Amino acid sequence: MNQNKKFNIRLFRPDLGEEELLSIKDSFENAWIGLGPKVSEFENKWSDYLGCKSSVGVNSATAALHLAVSAFRFPEGKKVLVPSITFASTAFAPVYNNLEPVFVDVDSETISISLDDLEKKYTKDCVAVIPVHFGGHPALMDKILEFANSHNLKIIEDCAHTIGASYKGIKLGLWGDIGCFSFEEKKAMTTGDGGMISSDNSELILPLKANRWVGIDKDTWKRELSIKNEEENNKHWYYEIAVLGYKYNMNDLSASIGLIQLKKIDSMNKKRSGIISRYLEGIKGFNNIKPLLPYEPGNNNYWLFGVRCKKRDKLISFLKTNGIATGVHYMPLELHPFFKRWDNGCMVSKNIWKEFITLPLHTKLLDEEIDYIIEKLKVFDDKF
Numbered sequence: 011m012n013q014n015k016k017f018n019i020r021l022f023r024p025d026l027g028e029e030e031l032l033s034i035k036d037s038f039e040n041a042w043i044g045l046g047p048k049v050s051e052f053e054n055k056w057s058d059y060l061g062c063k064s065s066v067g068v069n070s071a072t073a074a075l076h077l078a079v080s081a082f083r084f085p086e087g088k089k090v091l092v093p094s095i096t097f098a099s100t101a102f103a104p105v106y107n108n109l110e111p112v113f114v115d116v117d118s119e120t121i122s123i124s125l126d127d128l129e130k131k132y133t134k135d136c137v138a139v140i141p142v143h144f145g146g147h148p149a150l151m152d153k154i155l156e157f158a159n160s161h162n163l164k165i166i167e168d169c170a171h172t173i174g175a176s177y178k179g180i181k182l183g184l185w186g187d188i189g190c191f192s193f194e195e196k197k198a199m200t201t202g203d204g205g206m207i208s209s210d211n212s213e214l215i216l217p218l219k220a221n222r223w224v225g226i227d228k229d230t231w232k233r234e235l236s237i238k239n240e241e242e243n244n245k246h247w248y249y250e251i252a253v254l255g256y257k258y259n260m261n262d263l264s265a266s267i268g269l270i271q272l273k274k275i276d277s278m279n280k281k282r283s284g285i286i287s288r289y290l291e292g293i294k295g296f297n298n299i300k301p302l303l304p305y306e307p308g309n310n311n312y313w314l315f316g317v318r319c320k321k322r323d324k325l326i327s328f329l330k331t332n333g334i335a336t337g338v339h340y341m342p343l344e345l346h347p348f349f350k351r352w353d354n355g356c357m358v359s360k361n362i363w364k365e366f367i368t369l370p371l372h373t374k375l376l377d378e379e380i381d382y383i384i385e386k387l388k389v390f391d392d393k394f
């Protein structure tokens with residue numbers, strides 16, 4: 011036993027309680043836990059929250075990104091610009107659609123897609139760009155939009171790291187043609203697993219309801235309702251498949267949790283902002299440990315708190331022996347065997363990621379735990 015190990019602190023932790031349990035119970039009692047009315051209700055409430063026309067619930071942001079890219083029916087072999095530091099799903103989305111990802115270097119401060127490199131990597135074959143608001147820090151959407159418009163690129167925003175914040179007065183997720191969100195268990199809010207496709211362009215995204223549900227264009231529960239309304243109709247079983255379908259639907263069990271989480275998202279964001287402020291205050295003036303991002307907890311909704319340190323791996327071990335979980339978000343994708351074939355430089359990414367450490371950030375983190383983490387960071391910073 012390590013004497014210093016006062017706590018065992020998790021990196022992430024979903025904020026789930028009695029309310030979510032009651033909401034699931036409701037779905038149990040109705041004995042409808044698949045794609046049903048709760049999914050529609052969640053989609054509508056989500057659209058209201060974000061302030062957009064339409065949303066389509068799916069079982070992950072990975073599925074959301076896949077379907078979002080498919081909505082444009084880009085010709086095979088065209089190219090999609092993606093940041094080199096992101097979760098794999100951002101770059102899988104073009105690959106699923108028989109398109110090529112083109113890695114764009116990141117800005118060394120914000121870790122979001124670099125505008126300079128975006129211009130350098132652009133070629134006539136490019137059809138879209140997928141910016142990621144890394145850690146919750148907004149990508150420069152006004153500039154990206156300007157660039158995209160002048161080159162006829164579609165924008166799919168990967169909003170897996172932020173929910174509900176605005177950049178220059180416009181909600182993140184609504185700057186681009188389509189916004190994609192994640193409700194995976196570690197993310198800003200959760201449905202277990204889940205994702206959402208949102209847009210003001212209903213004609214663009216509502217057809218994706220068929221793609222998410224094995225190609226069938228009617229939600230099952232709507233079919234159920236029409237049976238009740240037309241007792242005589244013996245064609246209740248009839249449907250047509252006109253598009254390639256996937257089994258990507260959100261289900262009512264997930265949506266039940268999502269409806270409650272949505273009510274809590276603003277307060278959960280606020281708690282995370284408070285924790286980040288406490289961290290920033292605590293590490294202010296450290297020489298060898300610096301904040302990962304130019305955090306502005308009053309303006310943005312962050313999902314990830316991290317630091318940069320030249321002795322990254324030593325710090326990870328040190329924190330581990332003190333009962334503090336850490337992570338690394340993320341290794342540049344080109345360094346993975348699967349994405350190596352698309353390696354095209356991105357030297358900023360390949361240098362800066364070596365210093366990244368993600369620290370615990372979740373709504374149940376106690377002040378004394380944060381202070382304990384800061385205390386340990388201080389010990390390491392002093393000894394450095």
Ligand SMILES: *Cc1c(COP(=O)(O)O)cnc(C)c1O
Binds near residue numbers: 070072096194
């Ligand atoms: C988590 C994440 C995804 C994928 O989300 P899932 O809901 O787990 O599929 C996509 N993009 C980024 C940037 C992510 O962090």
